[in-house]
Amino acid sequence: MGEPAVEELCAELIRFDTTNLGDGKSLHGERAIAEFVAGHLTDAGLTPTLLERDPMRANVVARVPGTDPALAPLLVHAHLDVVPADASEWSVHPFAGEIRDGFVWGRGAVDMKDMCAALLTVLARWSATGTRPRRDIVLAFVADEEDTGEWGAQWLVDKHRDLFDDCAVAIGESGGYTVRTTHTDGRQVRLYPVATAERGTAHLRLSATGRAGHGSRRNENNAVVTLVHALSKLAAHRWPVHLTPAVRAFLERAAPALGIEVAWDDMDETLRRLGSAAKVIENTVRNSTTPTVLSAGYKVNVIPGVASALVDTRVLPGTEDHLLAEIDRVLGPGISREFVQRQPPVQAPVDTPWFDAMADALRAFDPEGIVVPFCMGGGTDAKAFARLGIDCYGFAPLFIPEDHDHKLMAHGVDERVPVEGLRFGVNVLDRFLSTV
Numbered sequence: 072m073g074e075p076a077v078e079e080l081c082a083e084l085i086r087f088d089t090t091n092l093g094d095g096k097s098l099h100g101e102r103a104i105a106e107f108v109a110g111h112l113t114d115a116g117l118t119p120t121l122l123e124r125d126p127m128r129a130n131v132v133a134r135v136p137g138t139d140p141a142l143a144p145l146l147v148h149a150h151l152d153v154v155p156a157d158a159s160e161w162s163v164h165p166f167a168g169e170i171r172d173g174f175v176w177g178r179g180a181v182d183m184k185d186m187c188a189a190l191l192t193v194l195a196r197w198s199a200t201g202t203r204p205r206r207d208i209v210l211a212f213v214a215d216e217e218d219t220g221e222w223g224a225q226w227l228v229d230k231h232r233d234l235f236d237d238c239a240v241a242i243g244e245s246g247g248y249t250v251r252t253t254h255t256d257g258r259q260v261r262l263y264p265v266a267t268a269e270r271g272t273a274h275l276r277l278s279a280t281g282r283a284g285h286g287s288r289r290n291e292n293n294a295v296v297t298l299v300h301a302l303s304k305l306a307a308h309r310w311p312v313h314l315t316p317a318v319r320a321f322l323e324r325a326a327p328a329l330g331i332e333v334a335w336d337d338m339d340e341t342l343r344r345l346g347s348a349a350k351v352i353e354n355t356v357r358n359s360t361t362p363t364v365l366s367a368g369y370k371v372n373v374i375p376g377v378a379s380a381l382v383d384t385r386v387l388p389g390t391e392d393h394l395l396a397e398i399d400r401v402l403g404p405g406i407s408r409e410f411v412q413r414q415p416p417v418q419a420p421v422d423t424p425w426f427d428a429m430a431d432a433l434r435a436f437d438p439e440g441i442v443v444p445f446c447m448g449g450g451t452d453a454k455a456f457a458r459l460g461i462d463c464y465g466f467a468p469l470f471i472p473e474d475h476d477h478k479l480m481a482h483g484v485d486e487r488v489p490v491e492g493l494r495f496g497v498n499v500l501d502r503f504l505s506t507v
Contacts (some may be wrong), residue, residue, distance in 0.1 A: 074192060074195050074196045074199060075191075075192055075195055077188050077189055077192040077493045077494060077496075077497050078170055078175050078188075078490045078493055078494075079170070080111075080188040080191055080192060081168075081175045081180065081184055081185055081187075081188035081488065081493060082168035082169070082170055082175050082177070083107070083168060084104065084107070084168075084179070084184040084187055084188055085166060085167075085168035085175065085176075085177035085178065085179055085180060085184055086166055086167070086168040086177075087099075087103055087104035087107065087151075087166075088166045089101050089104055089151055089152045089153050089179070090152070090153060090154070090155050090156070090178075091152040091153065091154060091155075091215060091216075091217040091218050092155065093217075093218050094218070095218065095219075095221065095222070097127070097128060097152065097214075097215075097222075098155075099127070100126075100127025100128050100129070100214075101127070101128060101129050101130075101151045101152055101214040101215075102121075102123070102126070102127040102128070102129040104151050105121055105129035105130065105131045105151060105212065105214075106121070106129070108131050108151070108187065108191065108212050109121060109131050109133075111191045111194070111195070112131070112133045112191075112194065112210070114195070114198070115191075115194040115195055115197065115198040116198050117133045117134070117135060117194070117210075118133065118134075119131050119132065119133040120132050120133065122227065122231060124221070124222045124226045124230075125222065128214045128215065128222040128223075129214060130211065130212065130213045130214050130223055130226075130227055131151075131210075131211070131212040131213075132209070132210065132211050132212075132227070132231070132234050133209075133210045134207055134208070134209050134210070135194070135197075135203075135204060135207065135208040135209075135210065136203065136207055137203060137204045137205050137206040137207045137208065138203050138204070138205055139205050139206060140207075142205060142206035142207075143206065143237060143238065143239035143240075144206055144207035144208065144209050144237055144238045144239070145206055145207070145208055145209070145238065145239070145240055145241070145242070145504070145507060146208075146209045146211065146235055146238040146240070146241035146242075146456060146461060147190060147208060147209070147210050147211070147241070147242055147243070147504070148210075148211040148212075148213060148224065148241060148242075148243040148452050148453075148456065149183055149186045149187045149190060149211070149212055149213070149243060149244070149467075150183060150212075150213050150214070150215075150216030150217070150223065150224075150244075150452060151184075151187065151212055151213065151214060152214055152215055152216060152217050152218075152223075153178045153179035153182065153184075153217065154178070154182075154217050154482050156178040156484075156486075157484075160484045161484055161485055162176075162485050163176045163177070163485070164177075165177055165178040165486070166178060170490070173472075173489060173490050173491065174487040174488060174489055174490065175487060175488050175490060175493070176485065176486070176487040177486065177487070178486055179486070180480065180486045180487050180488040181469075181477065181480040181481050181486060181487075181488045182244070182245075182480075182481040182482065182486070183244045183245070183467060185467070185469065185488045185492075185493055185496065186243075186244060186467040186496070187212060188493065189467075189468075189493060189496045189497045189500050190210065190500065192497045193497055193500050193501045193504060196497075196501060197501075197505070202505055204504055204505050204506075204507075205505070205506065205507065206507070208504055209234065209235060209238055211224070211227065211234075211235075213227065213452060216451065216452050219412060220452055220454075220455050223452065223455075224452035224455035224456060225455045227455070228455045228456065228458055228459060232459060235456065235459055235461065236459065238456075238459070238461050239461065239462065240419075240425050240461060240462045240463075240464065241453065241456050241461045241462070241463045241464070242429075242463075242464050242465070242466040242467075243451055243452060243453055243456075243463065243464075243465060243466075243467070244451050244465055244467050245266060245447065245451065245465045245467055245481075246263075246264055246265040246266040246445070246447075246464065246465035246466050246467065247263055247264075247265055247429065247433060247465075247466045247467055247468035247469065247496075247499065248263065248264070248467070248468065248469040248470075248471055248477055248492075249261050249262070249263060249437075249440070249469070249470050249471035249477075249492075250262040250263070250264060250347070250348060250350075250351055250471075251347070251471070251473060252329060252345075252346055252347045252348040253329075253346060253347070254328070254329055254330045255329065255330035255331060256330060260328055260329060260348075260441060261437060261439060261440045261441065262325060262328070262348060262351070262440070262441050262442075262443055263430075263433045263437070263440045263441065263442045263443070263468075264321070264351050264442075264443050264444070264445040265426065265429050265430070265442060265443070265444055265445070265464060265465065265466050266317075266444075266445055266446070266447045266464060266465025266466070267316075267317045267320075267418070267419045267420070267421050267426065267444040267445070267446070267464060267465075268315055268316070268317040268388060268416065268417060268418040268419065268444075268445075268446040268447070269416065269417045269446060269447035269448075269449065269450055269451060269453060269454070269465070270355060270358075270359075270385040270386055270387055270388075270416055270446065270447065270448055270449070270450070271385065271386035271387075271388070271391065271413075271414055271415045271416035271417075271450075271454075272384075272385065272386070272412055272413065272414045272450050272454070273384040273385070273386050273391065273394075273395070273410060273412075273413050274381065274382070274383055274384060274410065274411040274412040274413070275360075275381070275382045275384050275398075275408050275409070275410060275411065276379055276380070276381055276382075276408065276409050276410075276411050277298065277301065277302070277379060277380045277381075277382060277402065277406050277407070277408050278298075278377060278378070278379040278406070278407045278408075278409075279294040279295075279297040279298040279301065279377070279378050279379075279405055279406055279407075280294055280376060280377050280405075280407075281293050281294030281295075281296075281297060281374070281375075281376055281377075281378075282374075282376065283373070283374055283375060283376035284373075284374045285372065285373070285374070286371065286372040286373055286374055287372065290374050293374055294367065294374075294375055294376060294377055294378040295367045295368065295374070295375065295378045297378070297405050297406070298365075298367070298378040298379070298380060298406070299378075301401075301402045301403060301405070301406045302362050302365075302380055302382075304401050304402065304403070305360055305362065305382070305398065305401050305402060306360075306361075306362055308360070308397075308401050310357040310358045310359065310360070310394075310397075311357065312338045312356050312357055313356070313357065313358070313387050313389075313390055314338075314356065315355070315387055315388050315389075315418070315446050316418070316421060317355075317418070317421065317444045317445055317446040318352050318355055318356060318445070318446050320421045320443070320444045321351065321352055321443050321444055321445045321446075322341065322352070324441070324443045324444070325345070325348055325351075325441070325443050326345075328441040328443075329344075329345065329346070329348060331344040331345065332344075338356050342356075351443075351445050352445060352446070354448035355387065355445070355446040355447070355448050357387075358384070358385060358386055358387055358390055358394050359383075359384070359385045359448075360382050360383075360384050360398065361382065361383045361384075362380055362381070362382050362383075363381050363382065363383050364380060364381035365378075365379075365380050366378070366379045366380070367379065381411060384398075385448060385449070386415075386416055387416060387446070388416040388417075388418045389416075391415070391416075414450060414454040415454070417453045417454055417457045417463055419462035419463055419464055420462065421444045423462075425462070425464065425507065426444065426464070428503055428506065428507040429442070429464065429466050429503055430442035431502075431503075432468070432499045432500075432502040432503035432506075433468060433499055435498075435499070435502050436470075436495055436498050436499055436502070437470070437495075447465055451463075451465065453465070466503075467496070468495065468496045468499035468500060468503075469488070469489075469492045469493070469495065469496045470489070470491060470492040470495035470496070471489065471492055472489050472491060472492070475489060
C-alpha cells in the first residue's frame with residue numbers, strides 16, 4: 072500500500088468528533104477513533120490493545136520491538152480527544168477535516184491529531200521498508216487529556232502501569248515546532264523549543280461566606296463583596312521571577328543566537344530584548360493565578376450567603392509551598408480555599424543524550440535551526456507518566472511557515488496545521504525514533 076499521505080491521515084482523524092466536555096463527560100467518546108488508530112497499527116504489523124475505564128472512553132497501547140533489548144524503551148504518548156468548537160465561529164466546519172490553502176483545517180489539527188497522524192505515518196513507512204528502531208517504542212494514544220486524564224493517562228498509570236514500567240523517557244506534546252524571530256543584525260533565526268519542564272496545576276476554589284439577606288438592606292457581611300475584593304487583590308498581585316533550569320537554559324542558549332545579552336536582574340528588560348522569542352518563556356518566568364469562574368446568588372434582590380470563584384493556578388517547579396502561603400496572605404481573612412485539581416510540576420534534565428538526539432533530528436532537516444529547552448506554561452499527560460519516574464519531554468516536531476502563528480491555533484477558532492509542517496514532522500520523528 073505504501074506510506075499514506077500524512078495530511079490525509081490527519082484530516083481523517085479530525086473527522087472523528089472526539090469533543091471532551093470536561094467534568095468526566097465526552098460528546099461521543101474516543102472509541103471510534105481508537106479503533107481507527109488500532110487498525111492502522113495492525114496494518115503496520117503491531118498488536119495494539121484497547122483499554123477503557125468506561126465504555127467509549129478508549130485508549131490504545133502498542134509496542135514496537137527494537138533491535139537491542141538491552142536498551143530502555145521510549146514512550147510516545149498522544150491524546151485523541153479535543154476541546155469543544157463552535158461551528159458558527161469557524162470558516163470551515165471544525166470536524167470536516169478540510170485540506171486547502173496548504174493547511175489541514177479542523178479541531179485538533181495542532182492539538183494533537185497532527186502528532187497522531189505523523190506517528191502512524193512513520194509506522195507505515197517502517198512497515199513498508201522493514202525498518203526497526205534500536206530500542207522498543209511504547210505507543211500510547213490516550214483519551215481525556217483535555218480534562219483530568221482520569222479516563223486516559225492517569226487511569227493507565229494507576230491500573231496498567233506494567234505497560235510503561237520499563238520506559239526510561241517519554242515524548243509528547245508540545246515542542247519541536249518552529250519559532251521565527253530575528254537576530255539583532257536583522258537575520259532571521261529559527262528556534263525549535265523542546266519542552267523539558269512544565270508548570271504544575273493547582274486549580275483552586277475560593278469561597279467566601281457571609282450573611283444572606285434582602286438586596287435592599289445594608290449588609291456589612293456580603294459574601295460577594297468579600298470575594299470580589301479578595302480576587303481583585305489576587306489578580307493585581309505581581310508574582311516574583313523564578314527561573315527554573317529549563318528557562319535559564321533557554322536564555323543561555325537563545326540569547327547568543329539572537330545577539331543579545333540577558334539582563335538577569337531585570338527579566339522584563341530581557342523579555343523586551345528577546346522580541347518575538349519572548350513568547351516561549353514569558354508565561355513561565357513566574358507563577359500565575361488567574362481568576363476564571365465566578366459563582367454566587369440566584370436572584371437580583373437576594374444577597375447570597377456564599378460566593379465562590381475558580382482560579383487557574385500554575386506552579387513552577389519547587390515553588391508550591393511558597394505560592395500557597397502567599398496566596399493566603401494576599402487573600403486575607405474570610406476566604407477559604409480548596410484544590411479542584413492538583414498535579415505537580417514536571418521537570419526533566421536538559422543536558423542528556425535524549426535532548427541531543429531530538430536536536431540532531433531537527434537539525435537534520437533544518438540545519439540552521441537552533442534547538443533550545445523551555446518550560447511549558449500549561450500541562451500535558453506528562454504529569455501522569457512522570458509519576459512512574461519517566462523523564463518526560465515535549466517533542467512533537469512541526470515546521471511552521473512564515474506569517475502563521477502556531478501558538479494561537481491550539482483551542483482557537485480556525486485551528487489548522489501546515490501540510491509542509493506535517494511532512495517535516497514525519498521526517499524528524501522517523502529520524503529520532505529510529506536512531507535514538
